[in-house]
Amino acid sequence: MAFSMLLSLKVSAVATIFVLIFGIPVAYVLAMKRFKARELIDVFLMLPLVLPPTVTGYYLVILLGRHGIIGRYIYEWTGFSIMFTWHAATVASFVVSVPLMIRTARAAIESVDKSLIMASYTLGYGEVMTALKVTIPLARRGIIAGAVLSFARAIGEFGATLMLAGNVPGKTDTMPLAIYSFAAAGQWSEANNMVIILTVMSLAIIYVANRLSRQ
Amino acid sequence: MGLVVNMKKTLQGFTLDVQWEVEKEIVVLFGSSGAGKSLTLQLIAGLDVPDKGKIVCNGITLFDSSTNVNVPVQRRKSGYVFQNLALFPHMTVWNNIAYGGKGLAKNDLHKKLIRLIEEFQMKGYENKYPNELSGGQKQRVALARALIGEPSVLLLDEPFSALDNLLRVQMRGFLKEIHKEFKIPVVLVTHDLAEACNVADKIVVYGIGNVLQSGKPVDVCKYPLTPEVAALVNVIEEK
Numbered sequence: 001m002a003f004s005m006l007l008s009l010k011v012s013a014v015a016t017i018f019v020l021i022f023g024i025p026v027a028y029v030l031a032m033k034r035f036k037a038r039e040l041i042d043v044f045l046m047l048p049l050v051l052p053p054t055v056t057g058y059y060l061v062i063l064l065g066r067h068g069i070i071g072r073y074i075y076e077w078t079g080f081s082i083m084f085t086w087h088a089a090t091v092a093s094f095v096v097s098v099p100l101m102i103r104t105a106r107a108a109i110e111s112v113d114k115s116l117i118m119a120s121y122t123l124g125y126g127e128v129m130t131a132l133k134v135t136i137p138l139a140r141r142g143i144i145a146g147a148v149l150s151f152a153r154a155i156g157e158f159g160a161t162l163m164l165a166g167n168v169p170g171k172t173d174t175m176p177l178a179i180y181s182f183a184a185a186g187q188w189s190e191a192n193n194m195v196i197i198l199t200v201m202s203l204a205i206i207y208v209a210n211r212l213s214r215q
Numbered sequence: 216m217g218l219v220v221n222m223k224k225t226l227q228g229f230t231l232d233v234q235w236e237v238e239k240e241i242v243v244l245f246g247s248s249g250a251g252k253s254l255t256l257q258l259i260a261g262l263d264v265p266d267k268g269k270i271v272c273n274g275i276t277l278f279d280s281s282t283n284v285n286v287p288v289q290r291r292k293s294g295y296v297f298q299n300l301a302l303f304p305h306m307t308v309w310n311n312i313a314y315g316g317k318g319l320a321k322n323d324l325h326k327k328l329i330r331l332i333e334e335f336q337m338k339g340y341e342n343k344y345p346n347e348l349s350g351g352q353k354q355r356v357a358l359a360r361a362l363i364g365e366p367s368v369l370l371l372d373e374p375f376s377a378l379d380n381l382l383r384v385q386m387r388g389f390l391k392e393i394h395k396e397f398k399i400p401v402v403l404v405t406h407d408l409a410e411a412c413n414v415a416d417k418i419v420v421y422g423i424g425n426v427l428q429s430g431k432p433v434d435v436c437k438y439p440l441t442p443e444v445a446a447l448v449n450v451i452e453e454k
Contacts, residue, residue: 119301121288122260124317124364133314137305 001194003170004178011086011174012154015093019150022094023101024143028131030102031109049099056096057163064091064164088165089172093154100153101146108142109135141213148209152202218242218368218400222258222268222278231255231424239273241394241401243411243432246421246447252404253298256370259402260295261288272400273367294361294369298376300353302345308332308356309341315360327363335359351382355389362397369393369401375410383407387414408448412436420444 030042048056064071066081075081082088112135120130136143158176165172167181175198182191217238224231231251235242244252257263259270261277264285270278272293277286294315303311312331316324332338335355345353354374361369371390375383391414394401405411411418412432419429427447428440439445 113299113301115297115299115301116303118262119295119297119303120314121262122291122293122295123315123360124289124292126289134303138303 001178001190004173004175004194005197007086007089007173008155008175011089011093012151012157015090015097015154016147016151018090018094019098019101019154020143020147023098023105023146023150024136027102027105027143027146028109028136031106032135045102046099048096053092053096053157053159053161054163057092057160060092060095060160060164064088083164084166084168084172086165086172089157089161089174092160092164093157096157096160097150097153100149101143104146104149105139105143108139108146111142112138145209145213148205148212152205152209155198155201155205216273218259218273218402219269219271220255220259222255222265222270224254224258224263224265224268226254229424231258233419233421233424233426235419235426235429237400237402237417239398239400240416241391241403241414242417242419243415244402244404244419244421245408245411246406246427247423248406249423250421251424252421253372256295256372256402256404259291259368260293260370261286261291275367292364292367294364294366296354296357296361296369296371296374298372298374300345300357300374302353302357302360304345307342307344308337308348311345311356312359312363315363317364319364324363331359331363350378351386354378354386358390358393362393365397366399368399369397371401371403373404373406376405376407383410390414420447 026045030038061068061083063069064074064082066072066075066083071081071083082091116134116138117130120134125133156176157174158180161172161174162177167173167177169181173181175194179191179194179198182188182194217236217240219236221234222231229251231254233251233255244255246252254263258265259272259277265278265280267280268278269276269280272291276282276284277291278284303314306314309328309332313324313328316327319327332341335358337352337355337359340348340352345356348356357374375386378386387410390401390403403410403414415432417429418432418435420427420435422443428435428444435444436448439448
């Protein structure tokens with residue numbers, strides 16, 4: 001029980017860090033640049049929001065599994081396969097939650113007053129410095145809200161995790177997976193407790209996200 | 216030495232085609248809205264690129280389509296004050312002004328900041344954020360931020376339009392003092408005739424995308440060359 005809670009927190013926290021690292025630059029480029037492939041990338045990045053997580057997980061297995069398109073080489077070179085590890089749970093959580101970050105952060109970046117960005121340019125700052133000192137700090141509320149939503153989505157991740165990381169007790173059974181196992185085994189009181197904890201955690205996260213986006 | 220502008224730019228069916236030049240004096244671009252005055256400022260600053268032409272500031276070519284010169288906006292050293300002032304809402308007065316001092320040594324920046332804040336009557340407000348300032352204070356911070364990096368030209372896009380009359384008169388006087396101190400060409404966009412006549416050494420009257428007439432404010436007001444100019448300046452004649 002405690003293991004599943006800690007695992008869920010660890011997986012979601014690490015996934016959220018990568019969501020921030022990957023999501024902010026992508027959101028920035030989608031918000032600020034006009035290029036041909038933009039709509040295509042946008043559609044592609046939204047896919048995990050629409051697909052059933054099991055389908056997303058299936059693609060991840062094809063990509064990262066021991067015989068997968070990329071996973072094969074990783075296994076050949078390092079003897080390591082991500083399948084059935086907590087890393088896999090993190091990757092699955094990252095993929096399903098990063099669209100939330102990109103969506104929210106992109107909207108926030110797009111709403112930054114363009115004259116502030118132009119002012120920064122006339123004062124001698126290049127695009128990267130302007131992004132770091134003006135655009136992203138001014139979009140921070142949306143970025144934080146996006147990160148909180150991503151974290152919440154990662155906490156609740158089930159399908160893709162099950163496909164890529166499996167449901168290995170004491171190894172990859174995050175809270176949602178543990179709840180499934182308890183219920184399947186008829187251990188209702190354990191399932192009950194964990195459901196309550198997960199619900200309270202989710203409520204707290206939504207509350208925090210709402211407060212942050214209103215401030 | 217001063218500012219020489221000769222440029223052509225077509226944008227969504229609108230064509231700007233203007234030539235004018237000024238010494239290190241205050242020039243007012245005057246005309247109705249949609250005449251291309253703000254676009255002119257953006258082209259001088261390098262925020263947009265003319266289709267054709269040449270921009271020379273204090274002997275330095277900033278843009279020349281015939282030799283493919285186009286100095287990027289960051290290196291044009293233009294002090295730009297936007298219509299909405301564009302103060303950074305997440306920075307204090309101190310940090311807003313300091314932002315304009317890019318490339319200055321820390322010591323120099325500090326000394327200059329203290330002097331400018333004193334001169335621009337912002338002492339005691341260093342740690343305030345833009346939303347805690349009055350309209351006039353915001354103007355002064357925007358001007359200080361534009362000037363701290365010692366620009367080679369000051370571009371003002373209707374910066375006083377949101378002020379009440381008394382403050383506007385004060386800011387005009389303040390602008391003249393600044394001009395005496397910094398001795399750079401100042402380009403002020405306005406459609407307020409009183410403002411134009413009051414501060415301008417030279418006035419350039421814009422039609423829709425072209426220059427109708429330019430000269431000393433007195434001359435332009437007394438001897439408008441075309442009926443359009445006469446219509447634009449007739450307020451003064453009635454007085």
